[in-house]
Amino acid sequence: MKRTMWMVIVASFVLLLAACGEKTKEDVVQSLDKKLEQTNGYKVKATMSLKTGEDAQKYNIEVWHKKKDYYRVLLSNEKDEKGSQIILRNEEGVYVLTPALNKSFKFQSEWPQNSSQPYLFGSLVEDIKQDSDSTFEATENYYEFTTKTNYQNSQNLPNQKIYFHKKDLTPVMVQVLDKDSNPVVEVQFTSVEIDPTFNEDAFSTEKNMTSGALGVPVMAEESPSAFSIFYPEATIGNEQLEEEKIIDMENGKRVIQTYKGDKSYTLIQEYYETKPASATVPVSIVGDPVNLGFTMGALSSSRLEWSYGGKDFVLASEELTKEEMVEVAQSVQGTAIK
Numbered sequence: 001m002k003r004t005m006w007m008v009i010v011a012s013f014v015l016l017l018a019a020c021g022e023k024t025k026e027d028v029v030q031s032l033d034k035k036l037e038q039t040n041g042y043k044v045k046a047t048m049s050l051k052t053g054e055d056a057q058k059y060n061i062e063v064w065h066k067k068k069d070y071y072r073v074l075l076s077n078e079k080d081e082k083g084s085q086i087i088l089r090n091e092e093g094v095y096v097l098t099p100a101l102n103k104s105f106k107f108q109s110e111w112p113q114n115s116s117q118p119y120l121f122g123s124l125v126e127d128i129k130q131d132s133d134s135t136f137e138a139t140e141n142y143y144e145f146t147t148k149t150n151y152q153n154s155q156n157l158p159n160q161k162i163y164f165h166k167k168d169l170t171p172v173m174v175q176v177l178d179k180d181s182n183p184v185v186e187v188q189f190t191s192v193e194i195d196p197t198f199n200e201d202a203f204s205t206e207k208n209m210t211s212g213a214l215g216v217p218v219m220a221e222e223s224p225s226a227f228s229i230f231y232p233e234a235t236i237g238n239e240q241l242e243e244e245k246i247i248d249m250e251n252g253k254r255v256i257q258t259y260k261g262d263k264s265y266t267l268i269q270e271y272y273e274t275k276p277a278s279a280t281v282p283v284s285i286v287g288d289p290v291n292l293g294f295t296m297g298a299l300s301s302s303r304l305e306w307s308y309g310g311k312d313f314v315l316a317s318e319e320l321t322k323e324e325m326v327e328v329a330q331s332v333q334g335t336a337i338k
Helices: 002-020 025-038 121-130 205-209 322-330
Strands: 041-050 057-066 070-077 085-090 093-098 103-107 135-138 142-148 159-165 171-177 183-194 228-232 240-249 252-260 265-272 283-285 288-291 296-299 303-308 311-316 332-337
Touching (some): 025 135, 085 205, 093 205, 093 296, 103 288, 121 142, 121 159, 228 252, 228 265, 265 322, 296 322, 311 322, 322 332
Antiparallel strands (some): 057 070, 070 085, 085 093, 093 103, 135 142, 159 171, 171 183, 228 332, 240 252, 296 303
């Protein structure tokens, strides 16, 4: 009788410990999903480091999200202060804005739902939910997930590690990993505010296109008489620079480079001393915003456009895949002064 009673006590104690123990992976996923469902939006500040070349590119990031489909992501590159950009989604569509250059792209795109976004709370939770094979670990202060990524234009970043605070389930850090499990992208969240208030015009395209939104002037960066020509350092096949034309325009210069080989393409770069009036009109793109590491680009089926350092770039090819176009564009950093 005493033995039976003792076994009952032990069993009850074990059940009590289990009830008071760590949450399971399923518990945490449900709690994360519920947290997002019950919130009306958030404001996030973070830093992001991308290792796309020899040196890491670093961004300061500010994210505003208002339920359901309003997003504003401000990306400030430490090496290009005047090249700060905004990814904006409002009732009019999806935009990438570069206010200092009066440059804007408008996309026919499902962004951010169509790809992993390491700085968006909802995207991180969705990636976890979609990966039934994700791994989970609870440490003293954090919940850690390792999941598959969903990058449309890169197969070289297959996995990510996501860390959430145990206390309030807000994101702490994301590491996007290459095929050798080395971190290529790292996002550190410095503040997360749930259910903030937004100004009425917070997600207005016009408001966000003004230079005052970023505190930077609209101005040229270098004289057209002495400018830098950029060259891609990546080689996809055996392509070589076959021809380079430098064309004088009324208010700047245009450089057209033709690369020939197994994967031929054309690279155009333009410098304007003063931007033409047409620059204020959004360029419509059937495609998606893509992060090149040093700037955001606009990617369609056979064309990739971006702005950096006061210049506009266009990479065009019928032979490069989208992933190859991103790889070439990311390598366009070597320069020669003309």
